[in-house]
Amino acid sequence: MYGHAFRLTGNWSAAEDVMSLTFLEAWRLRHRIDADGGSLRPWLLGIATNVARNTRRAARRYDDALTRMPRAEQVPITINEAKDPKSLQADLRDMGLNAVVDYIPKGKKCSPQPRSQSFLSKEEAPLPVWPTPESQEPGFTIDPKVVKDGQTAVLEFSVSEQPEKTVAGIWASVSNGPVADCELVDSTEAPLGPPQDN
The missing domain is CATH 1.10.1740 (Rna Polymerase Sigma Factor; Chain: A)
Incomplete structure (x- = not known):
């Protein structure tokens, strides 16, 4: 059988x-x-x-x-959701957004960098990120309509929690090609995204 x-x-x-x-x-x-x-x-x-x-x-x-199904106008992402990247990635994909999501702890960085040779410029695919309204739980809001069929949104989150406040960061871009898996490595550089040109 x-x-x-x-x-x-x-x-x-x-x-x-x-x-x-x-x-x-x-x-x-x-x-x-x-x-x-x-x-x-x-x-x-x-x-x-x-x-x-x-x-x-x-x-x-x-x-x-x-x-x-029409894509959502804007998708809010809370800081707690950002700390659980696999679940957030699954939720975004269920909404029809092809996304790769990673959480980068303090003192770490994704390797290899850049993770794709096909990242689009901010002019070609501006993946806007806004803070959530103050009435909501702290986090980010993204616009999924920027990501077209065959493209991948790459979201990297980092959260630094201190007794008096929580500071969160996001790096977001859109790729037209394959995206490498994130392997966390020790780093003293900024944790999110590819190295910045000086």
């Missing part, structure tokens, strides 16, 4: 899901089984084929719905 599900999906994880759903559907339809009907294998393979087809259709409808 698992091999059949894998041949239908081409993905181990999706095959596991198809197999689980197949047995759930078989249990739901168990009253249709004839006790003297012979092997259940063809019946189960038929269910698996239908489950895989329905799963593909549902995924396609979901992707189509996401592309039709």
